Amino acid sequence: MLTSELDYNLPPDLIAQTPVEPRDASRLMVIDRATGSIAHRHFYELDTLLHEHDLLVANDSRVIPARLYGNKPSGGKVELLLLRKLDALRWRGLVGGRNVSTVELVVHTGRTIQVDVEISQDDGDWLLRFSEPIDPYLESLGAMPLPPYIHARLDDPTRYQTVYARISGSAAAPTAGLHFTPALIGKLARSGIDLAFVTLHVGLDTFKPISEDQVEEHKIHSEWCELPDVTANAIGATRAHGRRVVAVGTTSARVLETAGANTISHTSAAFSGFTRLYITPGYSFKVVDAMITNFHLPRSTLLAMIGAFMGLELLRLAYKEAVQLRYRFYSFGDAMLIL
Numbered sequence: 001m002l003t004s005e006l007d008y009n010l011p012p013d014l015i016a017q018t019p020v021e022p023r024d025a026s027r028l029m030v031i032d033r034a035t036g037s038i039a040h041r042h043f044y045e046l047d048t049l050l051h052e053h054d055l056l057v058a059n060d061s062r063v064i065p066a067r068l069y070g071n072k073p074s075g076g077k078v079e080l081l082l083l084r085k086l087d088a089l090r091w092r093g094l095v096g097g098r099n100v101s102t103v104e105l106v107v108h109t110g111r112t113i114q115v116d117v118e119i120s121q122d123d124g125d126w127l128l129r130f131s132e133p134i135d136p137y138l139e140s141l142g143a144m145p146l147p148p149y150i151h152a153r154l155d156d157p158t159r160y161q162t163v164y165a166r167i168s169g170s171a172a173a174p175t176a177g178l179h180f181t182p183a184l185i186g187k188l189a190r191s192g193i194d195l196a197f198v199t200l201h202v203g204l205d206t207f208k209p210i211s212e213d214q215v216e217e218h219k220i221h222s223e224w225c226e227l228p229d230v231t232a233n234a235i236g237a238t239r240a241h242g243r244r245v246v247a248v249g250t251t252s253a254r255v256l257e258t259a260g261a262n263t264i265s266h267t268s269a270a271f272s273g274f275t276r277l278y279i280t281p282g283y284s285f286k287v288v289d290a291m292i293t294n295f296h297l298p299r300s301t302l303l304a305m306i307g308a309f310m311g312l313e314l315l316r317l318a319y320k321e322a323v324q325l326r327y328r329f330y331s332f333g334d335a336m337l338i339l
Contacts, residue, residue: 001214001215001216001280001281001282002213002214002215003210003212003213003214003215003218003299004213005215005307005312006210006215006298006299006300006303006304006307007298007299008298008316008319008320008323009323010298010323010329011323014323014326014327014328014329014333015149015150015328015329015330015333016150016328016329016330016331016332016333016334017150017151017152017332018152018154018332019159019178019332020328020332022181023043023163023178023179023180023181024042024043024044024046024179024180024181024183024184025042025043025044026042026043026179026328026333026334026335027040027041027042027043027327027328027334027335028040028041028042028043028045028046028049028179028334028335028336028337029041029318029321029322029327029334029335029336029337030049030336030337030339031310031314031318031336031337031338031339032339033309033310033311033314033338033339034339036314036317038317038318038321040325043179043184043334043335044184046184046188046292046337047184047187047188047190047191047193049337049339050188050191050193050244050246051193051243051244052191052192052193052243053192053193053194053237053238053241053243054193054194054238054243054244054245054246054290055193055194055195055196055234055235055237055238055243055244055245055246056188056193056194056195056196056246056248056292057195057196057197057198057231057235057245057246057247057248057252057255057256058162058164058174058177058180058195058196058197058198058248058249058252059162059174059177059197059198059199059200059248059249059251059252059255060162060164060165060166060167060197060198060199061165061167061168061169061170061174061199061200061201061202061251062161062165062166062167062168062169062170063144063145063160063161063165063168063170063171063172063173063202064082064138064142064168064169064170064171065138065139065141065142065143065144065145065157066081066082066083066093066138066142066145066171067079067080067081067082067142067143067144067145068080068081068082068105068134068141068142068143069105069143070103070104070105070106070115071103071104072097072100072102072103072104073102073104076097076098077097078095078096078097078100078103079095079096079097080093080094080095080096080103080115080128081093081094081096081145081171082128082134082142082171083125083171083203083204084169084171084201084203084223084224085135085169086127088133089129089130089131089132089133090127090128090129090130091127091128091130091134092125092126092127092128092203092204093125093126093128094125094126094204095117095126095128100117101116101117102114102115102116102117103115103117105134105137105141107137107140107141113130113131113132113134113137114130114131115128115129115130115131116128116129116131125204144157144160145171145172146160146331147172147330147331149297149330150330150331150332159178160173160178160331161173162174162177162178162180163180163181163182163185164177164180164185164197165177167199167201169199169201169224170200170201170202170203171201171202171203171204172202172331173202173331174200174202174248174249174251174252175249175294175330175331175332176248176249176250176252176292176293176294176335177248177249178331178332179292179335180248194234194238196230196231196234196235197228197231198225198226198227198228198231198252198255198256199224199225199226199255200223200224200225200226200251200252200254200255200275201223201224201225202223202251203221203222203223204221208221209297209298209299209300210299210300210301210304215280215281215304216280218278218301220276220277220278220301221276222274222275222276223251223254223274223275224273224274225251225254225255225258225271225272225273225274225275226255226271226272226273227255227256227258227259227268227269227270227271227272228270228272229270231270232259232268232269232270235256235268235287244289244290245287245288245289245290246288246289246290246291246292247288247290247291247292248292249291249292249293249294250291250293250296250302250305250306253279253285253288253291253305253309254275254277254279254305255271255275256268256287256288257277257279257285257286257287257288258271258275258277259271259287260286260287261277261286268286268287278301279304279305279308279309280304280305280307280308281304281307281308281311281312282308283308285308285309288309290337290338290339291306291309291337291338292335292336292337292338293306293335293336293338294329294330294331294333294334294335294336295319295322295327295328295329295330295333295334295335295336296330297330303315306338309338310338318336322334322336
């Protein structure tokens with residue numbers, strides 16, 4: 001498949017710079033894959049669009065304050081973005097600066113942590129070795145790693161966290177979940193719509209477009225994920241009721257499909273480990289029956305997954321209509337429900 005098939009024209013003013021208030025006031029495009037119909041609702045109506053015993057599966061990963069600012073010994077400024085913790089002292093990350101081999105981070109007056117930039121990987125990220133664990137200082141030293149297309153200041157960092165985030169480790173938010181509120185979750189529960197969780201720590205591919213001419217030639221990064229027993233059991237109960245597994249976001253879908261890849265039935269087993277699953281058009285989904293997702297960047301692996309799920313023709317139609325009706329795009333934008 002040509003990567004150019006994942007292109008579309010987006011007016012820059014449709015890139016959402018701030019989240020809506022309240023969270024569930026965002027618009028919701030509802031797409032029926034069977035009929036090709038497109039409807040326009042709001043996220044707070046989600047309980048009316050799902051059925052009793054449908055199962056929402058959401059990613060409970062929590063974004064860490066992964067953006068750090070330091071200096072080279074010569075005084076030049078350096079920006080670090082932590083992507084994945086390897087052990088107590090080592091992280092994979094990105095480095096913003098030229099000719100960087102050592103970075104100094106001021107953690108207290110007169111006291112610094114030294115970061116050795118050990119290896120420049122072929123795929124564009126770096127191996128960072130800290131002189132002592134950075135974890136205790138992240139909350140005071142780090143900043144929320146907003147995507148580069150968001151230029152407005154975020155006064156409340158919790159707005160780049162889902163309300164159910166609990167396991168720290170992501171370098172970006174699983175943004176489909178940003179629309180949920182405690183009140184909406186309660187309303188869904190009263191309607192008999194269940195909620196279960198998986199974990200996937202979002203990493204580099206959130207920031208990296210497909211640069212190859214062919215979609216399939218792209219090398220996707222591994223990300224750590226987990227589908228616990230309780231969620232696997234919930235999926236089994238959903239199947240027993242003949243209802244749908246609804247992935248909240250592409251990250252949840254990736255976990256579900258990773259866990260379901262080694263099973264024969266239309267379900268998933270508990271799983272914990274790294275996934276390199278790369279879903280592109282032509283992929284046959286084994287677990288996910290419906291999906292909630294935001295509107296994604298052109299030429300991205302996330303858009304490739306959505307194209308695989310709903311079909312490229314319907315994808316193009318939906319995105320064209322979203323632009324015409326001035327939906328808000330990307331992380332702080334509106335959402336779609338694909339049934």
